[in-house]
Amino acid sequence: MGELANCPRCNSIFIKGTAVICQACVKKEEQDFQTVYTFLRKKSNRTATVNEIEAKTGVSKKQIREFVKQKRLHPSQFPSLEYGCEKCGSPIQEGRICSSCSKELGKELEQVTRNEQFAGRIKEKEKIYRKTYYSVGND
Known part of the structure; x- marks a missing residue:
């Protein structure tokens, strides 16, 4: 069963x-x-x-871009249609982010992976040190 809500567009x-x-x-x-x-x-x-399109039809740019994002209008059929990258806002025709943002995210992901691997190596070294027992003689 659905829940009661207010419409984000008209507030009904x-x-x-x-x-x-x-x-x-x-x-x-x-x-x-x-x-x-x-x-x-x-x-x-x-x-x-x-x-x-906005000038001729009266439909807002935001709505037109939403149609492209929803793949209801295909840039392959209409080559001038585009919408903004979700990260930087530059115009794109497919996907959610542009190629430059994609490369940037890839670099950041590689850095996170390297940091996790480094932290894993440090934990392994700490395990080795914990396994070593030292005895103190009572002389």
Whole structure:
């Protein structure tokens, strides 16, 4: 059973299930998608940028980029569509982050891995030292 929630877009109360927005906002989103898709289906509009689409259809840039992110609009069919990298905001056409941020994250991950390996070697050395027993003579 769904739980009662406020719609993040219009603040109306609805039962939250598979959708995270209310039914009225779902319908509005679908209408916006159909408007954008109908606009882009025309051969002359296929290379339109997000700004041009917003100006001609009235659908917000954020919503258009969300359609691309959700893979409802494919950049392979509409080459000028793009959305922002989740890390730096630079324009991308696929994935969640751009290639430069991906490389940066890869380097950071390698550094974390090296640090963990170093910490593991230190723990192994500490185990060896703990196994050594020293006796103190009573002379």
